[in-house]
Every structure is written in C-alpha cells, then in structure tokens.
Amino acid sequence: MRLALVPRTTEFYDLFTEAGENALETAKLAQQRFRAFPERTVPQGDVKQLEHRGDELTREIVELLNTQYITPFDREDIYELAKAIDDVVDYIENASDLLGLYKVEAPMEQAVEQCRVLVEAAEHLSNALSELRHLRRVGPHVVEVKRLEDEGDRIVRDAIAALFEDEGVDPRTIIRWKDIFEALEDAIDSCETAADLVGNVVVKNV
Amino acid sequence: MRAAPETVQVVVLARERASALSSRLEELGCSLVGVAASENAAEHAVRTARPDAVVFEAGTAGDGFLERARREDPSCAFVAWLASASSGGVAEAFSLGVDEVLHEGMGQQEVGARIAAAVGRSRIRPSRPLELGPLRIDDLNGEAEWAGQDLRLTRREREVLHALANAAGSTMRREVLYKRVWGYAMARGDRSVDVNVKRLRAKLAKLTGGALEIKTQPGIGYRLEFVGERKPEDAVTAL
Numbered sequence: 001m002r003l004a005l006v007p008r009t010t011e012f013y014d015l016f017t018e019a020g021e022n023a024l025e026t027a028k029l030a031q032q033r034f035r036a037f038p039e040r041t042v043p044q045g046d047v048k049q050l051e052h053r054g055d056e057l058t059r060e061i062v063e064l065l066n067t068q069y070i071t072p073f074d075r076e077d078i079y080e081l082a083k084a085i086d087d088v089v090d091y092i093e094n095a096s097d098l099l100g101l102y103k104v105e106a107p108m109e110q111a112v113e114q115c116r117v118l119v120e121a122a123e124h125l126s127n128a129l130s131e132l133r134h135l136r137r138v139g140p141h142v143v144e145v146k147r148l149e150d151e152g153d154r155i156v157r158d159a160i161a162a163l164f165e166d167e168g169v170d171p172r173t174i175i176r177w178k179d180i181f182e183a184l185e186d187a188i189d190s191c192e193t194a195a196d197l198v199g200n201v202v203v204k205n206v
Numbered sequence: 207m208r209a210a211p212e213t214v215q216v217v218v219l220a221r222e223r224a225s226a227l228s229s230r231l232e233e234l235g236c237s238l239v240g241v242a243a244s245e246n247a248a249e250h251a252v253r254t255a256r257p258d259a260v261v262f263e264a265g266t267a268g269d270g271f272l273e274r275a276r277r278e279d280p281s282c283a284f285v286a287w288l289a290s291a292s293s294g295g296v297a298e299a300f301s302l303g304v305d306e307v308l309h310e311g312m313g314q315q316e317v318g319a320r321i322a323a324a325v326g327r328s329r330i331r332p333s334r335p336l337e338l339g340p341l342r343i344d345d346l347n348g349e350a351e352w353a354g355q356d357l358r359l360t361r362r363e364r365e366v367l368h369a370l371a372n373a374a375g376s377t378m379r380r381e382v383l384y385k386r387v388w389g390y391a392m393a394r395g396d397r398s399v400d401v402n403v404k405r406l407r408a409k410l411a412k413l414t415g416g417a418l419e420i421k422t423q424p425g426i427g428y429r430l431e432f433v434g435e436r437k438p439e440d441a442v443t444a445l
Contacts, residue, residue: 038401105362106401108393159395168391177393 009072011064013133019057019085020129023194026050026089027122027187030096031115034107037099047096054089058082072133073201081201084194085129088122091190095183102176110159111177114152114184121148121191128198135202142202145195152188156181213385214325215239215372217255219248219262226310227263227287234318237382245271252278256336256372258325259283261308264295272303283328285321336371339432341418343368352414362387363406366399370420370430379427403428 026047033042061082065071071078099107128141159181163174215237218228223241232238239255242248245267248260252275260275264286272284286299288309299307306324308317335344340353343364350357350364359367369386370378380399384392392399403420410418419431 106396106398109395109397162394165394166391168385169393170388170390173390173393173396 008064008068009070010133012061012072012078015057015061015064016081016085016132017126017130019054019061019082020126022050022054022057023085023088023092023191024119024122024126026054026092027115027119030092030187031112031119033096033099034112034115037104037107044097044100047093051089051093054086058086073205077197077201077204081194081197084190084197085125088125088187088190088194091183091187092118092122095180095187098176098180098183102180104176104180108159108162108177108181110155110162111180111184113155114159114181114188117148117152117155118184118188118191121145121152121188121195124148125191125195125198128195132198132201135206138198138202142195142199145192149188149192152185156185213237213382214259214321215255215257216321217242217248217251217257217260219243219245219260219266221263221266225263227261230314230317231261231321234314234321236321245274249275249278252282257282259285259321259328261285261287261321264288264299267302269302276303281328283321283324285324336368338371340414341371343371352410352418355413357409357413359406359409362398362402363409366402366406367410367430370428373429375429375431377421377423377427377429383427399428 029042029047029050033044033047036042062079065075065078065082098104124141124144128138128145131137131141160178163169163177216231217239218225218231218241220227220241221243223243225241228238228241239257240251242251248262248267248271251257252260256279260282262284267286275282275284283305284303285306285308286302286304288295288299288307291309291311295309296307305328306320308320312320335342335346335349337343342351343349345364345368348361348364350359350367357364357367365387366383369383372386378386381392384390384396384399388398407420410420417433419433420428421431422428
C-alpha cells in the first residue's frame with residue numbers, strides 16, 4: 001500500500017463527524033423503538049442498517065489512516081477513536097435487538113429513561129466529534145457526557161433494584177430486563193469511553 | 207401457581223357480618239369482596255363478583271352448596287373454616303369437597319399460605335365463560351365477544367378484560383391486575399398493564415361503540431364501566 005504525502009486531514013474530521021452523527025441517529029432510533037414497543041413503528045432492521053453504516057465508516061477511517069503519511073493527530077488515537085464510536089453503535093443495536101429477542105411485552109419505565117440519557121450522551125459525543133477540528137470547543141461536551149454517564153449509573157442501579165424489590169417477580173422478567181438494562185448501560189458507558197478519547201486528543205494537541 | 211394473600215379476593219360465608227374470620231382475612235391483607243350470610247348470597251357472589259376464594263364457617267354450607275357454587279365458577283377455591291381443630295371436623299370438611307381446611311388455632315402465616323396455595327391450585331381449573339350483558343369472555347376457548355361480535359383480542363388483552371370485568375366495576379390496582387393476569391408480582395416500572403389497557407381501549411372503542419370503557423384512576427389503576435343503555439342486567443353489585 002502506498003502512503004500519500006499530501007495530507008487529507010479534512011477527510012478524517014468529516015468521517016468522524018459523520019460517525020458521530022450516525023451514532024446519534026442510532027440512539028434516537030433505539031429510543032423511539034423502546035418508547036413504542038411492542039408497536040413495531042421502528043423495526044430492528046432500521047437500527048441494524050445504521051449499525052452497518054457505522055461499520056462502513058469505521059472501515060473508511062481505518063483505510064484512510066492506512067493510506068496517509070500525515071495524520072491530524074496520533075495514528076493510535078485515530079484508530080482507537082474510530083473503534084470506540086463503532087462500539088457505541090454496536091452496543092445500541094444490541095440493546096435494541098434484545099427487545100425482540102426476549103419477546104418483551106412492554107418497555108420498563110427505567111429503560112425509557114436510560115434511552116433519554118443515551119440520546120443526550122450521543123448528542124454531546126456527536127457535537128464533540130464535529131468540533132474535533134476546533135479542539136478548544138470540545139471540552140464542555142466531554143464533561144457533559146461524563147455527567148450523563150453518572151446519571152446512567154444511578155438509573156441502572158435503581159432499575160436493577162426494582163427487579164429484586166419483590167420476591168414474587170417472574171424470574172424471566174428479571175433475566176430479560178437485567179440484560180436489557182445492562183446493555184443500555186454498556187451503550188451509555190461506550191459514549192463516555194469515546195468522549196474520553198476525544199478529550200485525550202484535545203489534551204495532546206492543544 | 208402461588209398467589210400472595212394480599213392479591214386474593216375473598217367472599218366470606220359467615221353467620222355474622224363482623225366475624226373473627228373476616229377480621230383475620232383482612233389482617234392478612236386479603237381483599238374482602240363481601241360477607242354473605244347465606245348459601246344463596248354466596249352463590250350469587252361467586253356468579254357476579256368472581257372472587258378467588260370463598261371461605262366459609264363450618265356449618266354455614268350444607269349439602270350441594272359446593273356443587274352449585276362450583277358450577278358458577280370452577281376456578282374459585284372453597285375453603286372451610288373450623289372453630290377448632292379436630293380430625294373428625296377436618297375429614298368431614300374434605301368429604302364435602304372443599305379445597306382447603308383452616309382452623310382458628312393456625313397462625314396467620316399458615317392461614318395466608320394455605321389460602322394462597324388453594325387459590326393457586328383452583329386457578330388451574332378452567333373457568334366457565336363470564337357473561338355481563340353483551341360482554342362474554344370465554345378463557346377456555348379463547349373468545350371475547352360483544353353482542354356476539356368477536357372483539358379480536360390477544361390472549362393478554364382478553365385476560366386483562368376478564369380480570370377487570372371480574373372486579374365488578376371497582377378500580378383494580380395495577381399491581382393486583384398484573385398479579386391476576388400474569389400470575390407474578392409486578393416489578394416497579396413495568397408498563398405491561400398500561401400497554402395492554404391502551405390497546406384494549408382502542409379495540410373496545412372501535413367494536414363496542416364506546417359502550418364499554420376502561421377508566422383510569424390516576425396513580426392507582428383501572429376499572430371497567432358500561433356506558434349508556436347497554437348496561438348488563440345482571441350487573442355486579444356489592445354484597
């Protein structure tokens with residue numbers, strides 16, 4: 001593979017922006033699906049399509065990385081960040097998939113609340129990624145994702161506690177919802193992981 | 207399926223309205239649908255209020271009562287209450303065909319557990335169709351009709367409607383409704399009842415022309431109401 005000497009840094013920023021927007025779109029779609037379930041107004045196939053788009057964007061970033069001699073910031077950071085954004089979409093798709101897989105009858109209120117936090121976290125991550133080229137504007141978004149991750153932690157703890165408050169709850173309900181709560185929590189956590197990487201890039205390059 | 211005492215609806219057949227039996231059941235948290243003073247009143251209660259169990263004082267029910275009452279609702283549990291424990295008394299009660307025998311000497315925990323177990327065993331028996339005016343629900347055959355027209359309900363929707371119809375126009379708490387239909391305690395935040403009621407409302411509005419409505423009591427639960435002229439003649443009333 002030949003390395004290009006003419007820098008194409010703008011393309012990296014554009015791809016990261018698009019990957020962030022795709023993550024946000026996936027979170028919004030999953031939120032709609034959770035709110036409406038069991039009505040199939042948002043089929044899982046639509047969420048899956050966005051996950052495929054996320055895979056494509058990751059591949060495009062890695063390919064660009066492999067062909068560029070000069071990169072806007074450390075190669076390792078670019079690779080890690082691309083993977084982290086891909087993880088966000090993967091985790092969201094997985095949580096959304098569990099609704100159908102586990103034959104959920106109706107959403108739990110706590111899961112809908114987790115989705116709200118997830119969308120807000122994805123929105124700040126997306127904003128941070130779109131501002132990556134202007135490094136100084138990224139900070140407040142990273143801080144906000146961290147705050148939302150803390151809020152997500154509180155919600156998931158309360159949600160899991162709710163499953164065990166009464167000994168008479170159907171064990172199947174406990175199994176399916178504990179998994180779904182944790183899958184949504186993984187998605188929120190992954191936003192924080194990606195936001196942390198963006199924060200590190202800022203610290204190294206300002 | 208095991209039921210918690212606090213979700214069990216009970217009719218008491220006793221000589222006096224304010225009996226020690228009623229007090230003990232209330233202390234357990236059972237929902238007392240009413241106190242019947244005669245076999246006829248108890249049979250009427252089984253037919254209209256559809257309790258989970260009838261608990262009757264020994265000597266208040268004669269030959270044929272259980273057979274007649276069971277015809278009204280095969281899924282109702284019949285529990286005899288003895289003033290004192292004696293092998294002869296227990297054996298006699300069981301020979302009448304009761305599902306369980308309790309006596310005054312039992313602790314509250316045991317009474318609650320035995321009632322819950324009897325209700326659980328009885329629920330396995332198929333119930334006969336419920337008919338309230340134009341509304342007919344037959345769980346055994348999976349049918350729900352309004353004036354002979356199929357309401358096209360899912361199993362859950364039909365069971366929710368059945369439970370609300372059984373509640374005799376009174377409000378059912380979400381948790382009790384969940385327990386009755388799903389057979390388990392409702393986890394905090396579970397919206398299964400609300401989602402099924404929402405869908406049920408849409409179907410009832412379309413197919414009954416608004417004659418049968420599910421009303422919300424905010425923060426508490428739901429109740430079924432007949433609206434307009436098509437109220438059932440055999441309306442469920444308090445005992």
